[in-house]
Amino acid sequence: MANSPTGDALLDRLLRLFEALEAHPRLHPGELADRADLPRTTGYRLIQELTSRGLLSRSDAGEIEIGQRLWEFAQGAPISRTLRQSSLPYMQDVNAVVCHTTQLAVLEGSRVLIVERLSQHGAVVNPAEVAGTMPAHLTSMGHVLLAFAPAQVAAEWLQAHARTVEAERPQLRRELAEAKTRGYASLGGVINSETTGISVPILNSGGHAEAALTIVVPRSSPNIPTFLMALQTAARGISRALRRR
Known part of the structure; x- marks a missing residue:
């Protein structure tokens, strides 16, 4: 009233x-x-x-x-009580391998919301902050969340943001299809010219992304294949933990 x-x-x-x-x-x-x-x-x-x-x-x-x-x-909200708490141990394991930044995100309207972020001393530049948002179409987090979203959700998102996508990321539909086929999204040099963001989906029982698990590392790193394996292993562990809870 x-x-x-x-x-x-x-x-x-x-x-x-x-x-x-x-x-x-x-x-x-x-x-x-x-x-x-x-x-x-x-x-x-x-x-x-x-x-x-x-x-x-x-x-x-x-x-x-x-x-x-x-x-x-806020700590009592499901996103913190369940998703964040289930993910933290796995994120710590991943970050011990990559020695840069590991983060957890969900789709929030037109953007991705950062739920958790772990970083080490000397990590590459990364503007993501916990409780902050970043553009879905310009981040690997957003790509993997859209690629593994229910078809109707992805279609509605693309339609609602068609003008922005056309102007800033016209190849997005192709990239989402490639991410779905590969099982991960990799985007280098977009947010920062010297870094690559690599994201994998945390899947629910229906095969759709509940969240994205991401690392931000130097584009020139020769260890990216190893980092990706650690990321995928952690995402599967988080998915199992969420189903148990």
């Missing part, structure tokens, strides 16, 4: 505050209210109420950021 002069509901206003912090993790209260398109008096009141309950917090510099209480709630 709408309960403000502008006609938007309380939940809408709260979501805009959190979405503003998603894009800009630290903002002064006035900036946050402005970015959430709220009158400052309303914004200040909501920020104060959320801060008092631990859903937002205030830094020593007076900036507002996501609060620890919200993080605690």
Whole structure:
């Protein structure tokens, strides 16, 4: 129910505050209210109420950021409680082999959402961050998630983003078919000119991808075939663990 002069509901206003912090993790209260398109008096009141309950917090510099209480709630979500916890031991094994970055992702609308990320000192540059998103059509994660998605899901995604795909990745349909045939997706030099992302699907009992397991390594590495074998072994282990749970 709408309960403000502008006609938007309380939940809408709260979501805009959190979405503003998603894009800009630290903002002064006035900036946050402005970015959430709220009158400052309303914004200040909501920020104060959320801060008092631990859903937002205030830094020593007076900036507002996501609060620890919200993080605690998020840990109870199925994506963290089941997928992330089942995957972590296998991801640690993979990262011990590749010595760079290993990450876990799911399809989230037009993009891929990073669920977990492990990295070692000296790893190649990788802009992925936990709880951040990256474009599905420009990452090996997105390729493998679309290639192993139910046919209707993939078709609807391609139709919805046809203009973007045509402009930025016109060969995407062919790449998805190749990834489905090979059982993995490899994309080098797109996000970073010196790295390759290699992803394999974590499959459910229906043979569709629940998530993507990915490594980001140097394009020039001679050990990529070995890394791929470790990745595929780990993905099969995670799939079995998820079915048991």
